[in-house]
Amino acid sequence: MIRVGVNGYGTIGKRVADAVRAQPDMEVCGVAKRSPNYVAVGATEAGYPVYAADDDRAHEFAAAGIDLAGSVDKLVAESDVVVDATPSGVGAENRPLYEHHDTPALFQGGEDATVAEVSFNARVNYDEAEDADYVRVVSCNTTGLSRFLAPLYENYGIEKARVTLVRRGGDPDQTGRGPINDAVPDPISIPSHHGPDVQTIFPKLDIDTIGLKVPTTMMHLHTVNVTLENEPDDVTEIRDRLRSEDRILTIPDYAGIDGAGTLKDFALDAGRPRGDIWENCVWEESITLRGRDLYCMQAIHQESDVVPENVDAIRALSGHLTGPESRSLTNETLGIGFSRLDGRESRTLDRQTAD
Amino acid sequence: MIRVGVNGYGTIGKRVADAVRAQPDMEVCGVAKRSPNYVAVGATEAGYPVYAADDDRAHEFAAAGIDLAGSVDKLVAESDVVVDATPSGVGAENRPLYEHHDTPALFQGGEDATVAEVSFNARVNYDEAEDADYVRVVSCNTTGLSRFLAPLYENYGIEKARVTLVRRGGDPDQTGRGPINDAVPDPISIPSHHGPDVQTIFPKLDIDTIGLKVPTTMMHLHTVNVTLENEPDDVTEIRDRLRSEDRILTIPDYAGIDGAGTLKDFALDAGRPRGDIWENCVWEESITLRGRDLYCMQAIHQESDVVPENVDAIRALSGHLTGPESRSLTNETLGIGFSRLDGRESRTLDRQTAD
Numbered sequence: 001m002i003r004v005g006v007n008g009y010g011t012i013g014k015r016v017a018d019a020v021r022a023q024p025d026m027e028v029c030g031v032a033k034r035s036p037n038y039v040a041v042g043a044t045e046a047g048y049p050v051y052a053a054d055d056d057r058a059h060e061f062a063a064a065g066i067d068l069a070g071s072v073d074k075l076v077a078e079s080d081v082v083v084d085a086t087p088s089g090v091g092a093e094n095r096p097l098y099e100h101h102d103t104p105a106l107f108q109g110g111e112d113a114t115v116a117e118v119s120f121n122a123r124v125n126y127d128e129a130e131d132a133d134y135v136r137v138v139s140c141n142t143t144g145l146s147r148f149l150a151p152l153y154e155n156y157g158i159e160k161a162r163v164t165l166v167r168r169g170g171d172p173d174q175t176g177r178g179p180i181n182d183a184v185p186d187p188i189s190i191p192s193h194h195g196p197d198v199q200t201i202f203p204k205l206d207i208d209t210i211g212l213k214v215p216t217t218m219m220h221l222h223t224v225n226v227t228l229e230n231e232p233d234d235v236t237e238i239r240d241r242l243r244s245e246d247r248i249l250t251i252p253d254y255a256g257i258d259g260a261g262t263l264k265d266f267a268l269d270a271g272r273p274r275g276d277i278w279e280n281c282v283w284e285e286s287i288t289l290r291g292r293d294l295y296c297m298q299a300i301h302q303e304s305d306v307v308p309e310n311v312d313a314i315r316a317l318s319g320h321l322t323g324p325e326s327r328s329l330t331n332e333t334l335g336i337g338f339s340r341l342d343g344r345e346s347r348t349l350d351r352q353t354a355d
Numbered sequence: 356m357i358r359v360g361v362n363g364y365g366t367i368g369k370r371v372a373d374a375v376r377a378q379p380d381m382e383v384c385g386v387a388k389r390s391p392n393y394v395a396v397g398a399t400e401a402g403y404p405v406y407a408a409d410d411d412r413a414h415e416f417a418a419a420g421i422d423l424a425g426s427v428d429k430l431v432a433e434s435d436v437v438v439d440a441t442p443s444g445v446g447a448e449n450r451p452l453y454e455h456h457d458t459p460a461l462f463q464g465g466e467d468a469t470v471a472e473v474s475f476n477a478r479v480n481y482d483e484a485e486d487a488d489y490v491r492v493v494s495c496n497t498t499g500l501s502r503f504l505a506p507l508y509e510n511y512g513i514e515k516a517r518v519t520l521v522r523r524g525g526d527p528d529q530t531g532r533g534p535i536n537d538a539v540p541d542p543i544s545i546p547s548h549h550g551p552d553v554q555t556i557f558p559k560l561d562i563d564t565i566g567l568k569v570p571t572t573m574m575h576l577h578t579v580n581v582t583l584e585n586e587p588d589d590v591t592e593i594r595d596r597l598r599s600e601d602r603i604l605t606i607p608d609y610a611g612i613d614g615a616g617t618l619k620d621f622a623l624d625a626g627r628p629r630g631d632i633w634e635n636c637v638w639e640e641s642i643t644l645r646g647r648d649l650y651c652m653q654a655i656h657q658e659s660d661v662v663p664e665n666v667d668a669i670r671a672l673s674g675h676l677t678g679p680e681s682r683s684l685t686n687e688t689l690g691i692g693f694s695r696l697d698g699r700e701s702r703t704l705d706r707q708t709a710d
Contacts, residue, residue, distance in 0.1 A: 039611075254392070
């Protein structure tokens with residue numbers, strides 16, 4: 001059993017903890033939290049030992065009726081692996097703590113790539129993490145792009161990729177974030193940092209990205225153009241390759257899923273924990289081929305798509321399963337893949353293919 | 356076993372079906388649906404027999420791989436009670452169908468009160484439905500107001516209630532609804548229809564309501580003023596009365612729940628199906644007393660607060676349990692009540708009481 005400590009129990013941390021607990025070869029030895037709010041109450045209800053991330057605020061936990069198991073230092077000492085899910089930038093500050101205890105650690109994509117030896121995507125470079133002590137799981141957007149590009153890169157070669165990332169302004173619980181009525185170039189410089197970040201996964205890929213923010217909280221939306229080196233037979237071939245990826249959901253037209261709102265409603269209907277959508281969501285009707293130019297739109301659930309990647313990264317660090325074995329086990333234990341929509345034909349795509 | 360048919364399997368219908376299935380004395384004999392979208396796929400995955408609400412569209416279900424059990428006429432014939440959860444106005448059109456089969460039916464609050472013999476709230480007038488064949492479960496907003504007002508009405512008397520309903524523009528899956536950047540008086544006439552609707556539950560209550568719509572999809576927010584006939588000792592007494600109501604969640608300050616976004620996140624963390632919040636959510640810090648004038652703010656989850664009321668209304672129609680017995684059974688089977696937040700003191704309210 002791999003004993004996993006989760007430092008930072010927020011949007012990502014609480015999801016990673018639940019995913020780790022669902023694995024047969026891992027256990028959660030505790031979670032560290034800064035403030036005793038409803039999320040901390042949830043940790044105790046879930047049965048996770050709670051550690052104080054900030055000793056100066058430990059007394060606030062007692063006032064809220066939450067028993068502490070100790071401070072984060074003790075959690076790190078007791079863990080085989082720590083998943084650092086603290087806010088962007090705090091992970092780098094925590095690295096000396098992990099080094100002090102000689103505890104391997106994962107960092108999230110909000111950190112600079114230099115925080116770790118390897119930037120990680122389970123589909124593309126699982127093996128590179130096997131000899132590392134510190135691994136960075138790339139961000140939600142970079143994870144989504146890496147999954148989408150991988151089968152294209154392998155089967156056709158990619159001459160150039162161009163992506164616009166229409167990013168949600170904040171998460172549902174981030175009351176103070178904006179914009180509330182604007183579409184904001186963010187970052188205003190081109191390329192955005194996402195392109196170089198994808199290159200930490202595909203070092204030889206030619207990719208430019210543009211980022212902006214809009215007043216939504218549910219998912220990111222990517223508009224993707226990929227100029228392939230070799231032309232596919234037809235768009236159906238592309239669709240079938242994407243369909244065969246286990247962390248991509250292709251959305252058939254008949255389903256009436258027309259945006260992030262219906263996607264979330266669909267996931268909640270399916271009983272997904274927290275309504276999470278771990279898969280890239282690619283609209284089949286949007287998959288379009290113009291010679292070697294491929295276009296499509298995909299939605300990325302910023303709160304959860306990196307969760308299975310964190311689970312796989314823990315195994316990659318520990319080295320006891322291969323990439324395919326780990327991904328398969330993670331998919332099975334979490335319930336990745338919406339079988340309910342699979343295998344039904346999209347009438348729209350058939351029409352489009354006949355163009 | 357009460358055999359329940361659900362006509363209209365959308366936002367409310369799918370939730371009522373799941374809630375009915377959780378009852379030991381009820382079973383879902385089928386659901387009727389107009390179009391074969393992802394929600395219909397969800398019905399088949401949940402194991403509900405699916406009936407065509409519109410025979411002209413039955414062939415579309417076959418194309419989407421969904422087997423039909425028949426048309427809605429057959430569903431009504433086989434049901435002991437039908438829950439009509441079709442869009443506003445369609446329920447009234449369906450009533451002759453239920454009369455034809457001599458099948459008792461529930462309607463939703465979007466229908467005019469004249470659609471049924473009784474307008475229903477489980478907390479206030481359960482007994483009135485016992486001799487009825489047709490019952491209307493009042494709307495999400497009227498349900499939320501009735502629950503809030505009931506303990507005040509009983510314990511202090513109400514001289515006058517004044518409520519502003521800041522309504523969500525649409526549900527999360529209603530892509531086409533607005534506003535997207537406005538606060539719209541709706542209805543622009545005062546009082547809004549909500550006040551008279553509350554009077555279908557409290558015929559002698561003096562209440563005026565004002566309605567508007569804002570660009571949110573998560574919950575309604577009510578600002579409430581109630582001028583009581585008799586003055587309470589202090590605000591803590593009011594808080595404790597609200598806390599003791601089983602379908603009201605009082606939110607303590609320490610929890611860090613500052614709006615509908617955090618409320619939904621909290622419900623999802625708690626493992627609520629679809630993140631539903633069946634209870635009124637009253638912020639303890641907002642409960643304020645100025646002489647006989649009581650003020651507070653509460654959030655109402657428009658997709659789900661009427662769900663337990665529908666379950667109780669089915670039992671009221673069938674007459675085999677009393678109101679308290681039914682409410683208790685419904686609460687227990689659905690898991691109503693967030694015990695995780697209860698019993699902890701709100702530091703803020705204690706401060707406010709000392710004013």
